[in-house]
Each structure stands twice: as C-alpha cells, then as structure tokens.
Amino acid sequence: MSRIAYFGPQGTFTEQAARVLAGGEELVPAETVRLAMTAVREGEADAACVPIENSVEGVVPATLDALSESTPLVAVAEAILPVRFSVLTRPGNTEIRTVASHPHALAQVREWLEANLPDAHPVASSSTSAAAVGVLQGDFDAAVCAPVAVEHYDLEVLATEVADVTDAATRFLLVRPPGELPAPTGADRTSVVAAAANRTGTLAELLTELATRGINLTRLDARPTRNNFGEYRFFIDFEGHVAEPRILDALTALRRQCRALRFLGSHPRADGTRTTVEPGFGNDDFVEAAVWADAVRKGDLA
Numbered sequence: 001m002s003r004i005a006y007f008g009p010q011g012t013f014t015e016q017a018a019r020v021l022a023g024g025e026e027l028v029p030a031e032t033v034r035l036a037m038t039a040v041r042e043g044e045a046d047a048a049c050v051p052i053e054n055s056v057e058g059v060v061p062a063t064l065d066a067l068s069e070s071t072p073l074v075a076v077a078e079a080i081l082p083v084r085f086s087v088l089t090r091p092g093n094t095e096i097r098t099v100a101s102h103p104h105a106l107a108q109v110r111e112w113l114e115a116n117l118p119d120a121h122p123v124a125s126s127s128t129s130a131a132a133v134g135v136l137q138g139d140f141d142a143a144v145c146a147p148v149a150v151e152h153y154d155l156e157v158l159a160t161e162v163a164d165v166t167d168a169a170t171r172f173l174l175v176r177p178p179g180e181l182p183a184p185t186g187a188d189r190t191s192v193v194a195a196a197a198n199r200t201g202t203l204a205e206l207l208t209e210l211a212t213r214g215i216n217l218t219r220l221d222a223r224p225t226r227n228n229f230g231e232y233r234f235f236i237d238f239e240g241h242v243a244e245p246r247i248l249d250a251l252t253a254l255r256r257q258c259r260a261l262r263f264l265g266s267h268p269r270a271d272g273t274r275t276t277v278e279p280g281f282g283n284d285d286f287v288e289a290a291v292w293a294d295a296v297r298k299g300d301l302a
C-alpha cells in the first residue's frame with residue numbers, strides 16, 4: 001500500500017480529493033501544502049495531494065512555490081471537486097465574533113459573511129480543518145469548512161451550502177517523484193515552470209513556441225523568483241501529453257529559450273476535455289514532416 005500525504009488536517013477538501021485520487025491507499029495529513037510535498041521529497045510518502053487552483057480565487061500560491069523549489073515532483077493525476085462550505089461553531093455558541101478559514105475559502109464566502117455574519121471578523125487559518133480545530137480549542141467562534149469536517153470535529157452546523165458562486169470548484173493534483181508517466185488519453189494536460197531570460201519579449205517568445213505548434217493554453221501564472229525584485233517564473237499549463245511529438249517538439253523549443261525549465265507532468269484532465277488539434281498541427285503532421293526532413297538530410301529526397 002502506498003502512503004499519500006495530503007494537505008490536512010482531517011476533513012479538508014484536499015482529503016476528499018485524495019480519496020478520489022488514491023482512495024485505497026494510506027492517507028497521511030500534513031499541516032501545510034509544502035510539508036505534504038516535503039514528505040514525498042524525503043521519502044516519507046510516495047505521493048502528495050495538494051490544491052492547485054480554484055475557479056473563483058485562482059491559483060494556490062503555496063502549491064506553485066513548493067512545486068518550483070527543491071527536487072522536482074511531477075503531477076500524475078488531477079481531480080476537480082465542487083466547493084460549497086459549511087459554517088461550524090461550538091455546540092450552543094450563539095455569539096459569533098470571529099470566523100476562521102483558509103484564505104481561499106474566506107474569499108469564496110465574502111458576500112455570504114457580509115450578509116449573514118456582518119459583525120464577525122474573518123481570520124485566516126492554515127486550512128479549513130485547521131479552522132475547525134481552532135474553534136474546538138476556543139481560538140475562534142466559527143469555521144468555514146468542507147461539509148465532511150463535521151464528521152471529524154465535535155461542532156455544530158450553523159449553515160450549509162455556503163458559497164458566493166454556486167458552481168465554484170477546486171482542482172487538485174497528485175504529485176510524486178519523476179518516474180513512469182501516465183499514458184496519453186487524448187484529453188491530457190501538460191505543465192511546466194519556466195524561468196525566462198530577463199529581456200524584452202521573452203514571455204511572448206515562449207508563448208509563441210506553443211502557439212506556432214497549435215497548442216492551447218489552459219493556465220498561465222507568474223510567481224516572483226524571490227531573488228531579484230521584478231523577476232518572475234511562469235507556470236504554463238497546456239493541452240496535450242509529452243508523449244505526443246508536437247508537445248515534445250514544443251518542450252524542446254521552450255528548453256532552448258529558457259534559463260531554466262522544469263517539467264511538472266502530463267496527465268489526464270479531470271474534466272475529460274479533449275485536446276484541441278487545429279488542421280496541420282496533428283501528431284501525424286509532425287511525424288510526417290520529421291520523416292521528410294530526415295530523408296532530405298540523407299539525400300533521399302529534395
């Protein structure tokens with residue numbers, strides 16, 4: 001049985017995602033996203049489940065930073081879960097002056113809190129379940145949690161189905177050390193983090209390498225390198241799998257253009273959206289062109 005570290009403690013949305021992605025395995029909570037990945041890097045866990053992006057609040061910066069530091073980890077699977085919260089308090093407590101949760105969760109219920117608990121101060125906690133633990137310990141009056149949290153913590157439900165955007169969703173990754181990649185399915189996502197040279201037009205050049213191969217982007221984020229103010233790393237997700245000739249061709253080009261390029265994985269998309277292939281940009285087109293060029297090089301064709 002494998003050990004899967006997840007961003008905990010028990011009862012987080014990430015734990016639910018870990019059950020979807022690695023249900024039969026041993027799940028071990030970690031206090032932060034970074035510590036979940038450290039457990040894998042130090043050999044204490046085989047894989048880690050972490051949140052990557054939310055449809056309302058965007059990327060989870062801690063995940064991007066932890067993916068680009070230390071030894072490489074690659075994503076081998078993803079899950080997308082609908083996100084609707086429960087608000088929990090201590091049994092019998094009626095005075096709510098503080099409401100705690102993960103900053104991504106608080107951002108998704110801002111309007112609900114203003115309308116329903118206008119006098120309560122929002123307080124950031126390390127995760128939604130850490131907020132529930134804080135309520136139990138008397139640190140806060142209420143926690144904005146995943147609905148399953150009430151099964152783990154002896155708290156009372158104040159409200160359920162809480163969400164400013166009713167169809168909000170979060171995408172989670174299962175990451176592990178580099179190894180055999182999942183097979184391509186025709187509905188895959190590839191991710192890289194690129195440190196571009198600091199000169200005019202470099203980001204445009206990177207994106208052009210993808211555009212000229214007919215590759216559709218699914219996400220683009222920038223995070224500071226932390227060393228030089230104003231210098232960024234670009235996290236680029238796009239449709240396709242590194243096992244496809246056109247994707248491999250694009251990666252090779254990106255490698256030439258970047259100061260540093262880290263491959264973050266190719267895996268099936270949770271939403272099953274099939275890769276867009278424009279006419280003339282199919283894998284067969286790339287293979288055929290390479291065969292033609294090789295024949296020209298050998299003097300067999302002109």
Ligand SMILES: O=C(O)C(=O)C[C@]1(C(=O)O)C=C[C@@H](O)C=C1
Pocket residue numbers: 007011012013014015051054060083102104105126127128129146169170
């Ligand atoms: O704290 C949790 O329950 C998490 O799993 C983290 C997290 C996030 O990072 O976005 C996951 C889903 C929700 O969007 C809110 C919080």
